[in-house]
Amino acid sequence: MPIIVKRIIFYVCLILLWQGIVMLGIWPESMVPGPLAVVNEIYAGFADMTLVYDIVGSFKHLIIGLIISLIIGTLMGVLLATVKSADETLGSMILALQSVPSIVWVPLAIIWFGFTEASIIFVVIIGGTFVMAMNMRIGIKNVSPIFLKAARTMGSKGFDLFFKIIIPASIPHAVTGVRLAWAFSWRALMAAEMLSTGPGLGYTLSYASDFNNMALVIGIIIIIGVIGSVVDQLVFQRIENKVLKRWGMEN
């Protein structure tokens, strides 16, 4: 059976189960709304464009933050991989920072930047930077010695060796870094937006929660999950697979 058919059956069953539980009437609709109510909320949101503005707003924060985090992360990774003392000092800190959940930075961002977009972007940057840095570092450190040897016998050294061989050879790890940075940033974005003044999916989520609109809360959670996985699979996994194939690291 093709995967797509299995998935359709799975989701249809899930929705039927959900509807069944709602119809048992154990919990009030204000706590567990039915699928139709959720669909209605999503539809209404798109019809009056509020959800569209939210998605556009979220992506704006995400793209700005992600690009900055990729730039900083790449530079940090290069630094860690090439300067031993930096790796031994800054490296340990980045490793520690990487394990701190992004939401922790939200109060700090609000104190520094107030309830502004800068706050959100700051948290998004923090979310993506460290994982990018660690992957870039590993990528550069793991360049196969045979590439370096071969390149050196062909007269490549210094900057030429770095930009023509070391950087391209580390691209597979860098691409993984980008994919993870996106995933981490996306999570950080939602955390940051929940404490912001919209538009943004996270903002509308907390707004809906404040007004006890359970159907919209669930609707937005679904939208966040769908966008997250669609972007991951349609964009980043495709790029990653292509790169891994080209680099001969997967068959």
Added chain:
Amino acid sequence: MSYLHIENVNKSFQRNTKRSEDTIQALQTINLSIHNGEFVSLLGTSGCGKSTLLSMIAGLSKPSSGSISLAGNEIKEPGPDKSVVFQEPALFPWMSVKENVTFPLRQKMNKKDQENIALHYLQMVQLSQFANQYPHELSGGMQQRVAIARALAMDANLLLMDEPFGALDEQTRTVMQDELEKIWMETQKTIVFVTHSIREAVKLSDRIMIMSARPGTIISDFKVDLKRPRQQKDLALLEEEIMAILKKEIDNVMKEELQYANHR
């Protein structure tokens, strides 16, 4: 005065970083003089230090003691005066076949000349149709042929080859051997050729350095005085002679191995 001069070269590796005294002697007292234009093979069982010696000649690693000089100058680093074919293809996967071959030429000439040279050598290894493919689309043997084309394109006077035809099928290997011999005769390059195939060594070399393992030394400097191109029937006799020398060596290794096993 010899062209490539190897004098009293020793090479040892640290096996364990914690116990510094635990070193293995990969090569011991290697002395070797090679004339300009000579075709010299290093022949020996695996692990006898052939690749280690070649890598030092390439300037990729340094002897623990002793000296290696090329045209009177101590070899300190890799450079355009020596090109290397490694045991594995070592192609850059993010470059097309053609880009791989032009890589060593980038700083020397314009694009058009680079392409012409690349195509010339790709034709020689019968891969010109694959110029725009990427290495992962080629078989191991095809990749190795690209690596050979790349090394030849560098056009260095000293060509160092580490079991370059090991991954090829019998037919292709014969073709490549003939091509290499032709290039060598036309260009008068100096070639140091690592192999573990007696037949290949006898077919191609002026001299065969027969090596023994643990520690790696040269046990025989075997001259091959046969007219080229060489005939199969002439080769057989020399092959047997070399086989006899190597047999003794292999027996010694076997004995040593048994002793070691018994002492544990």
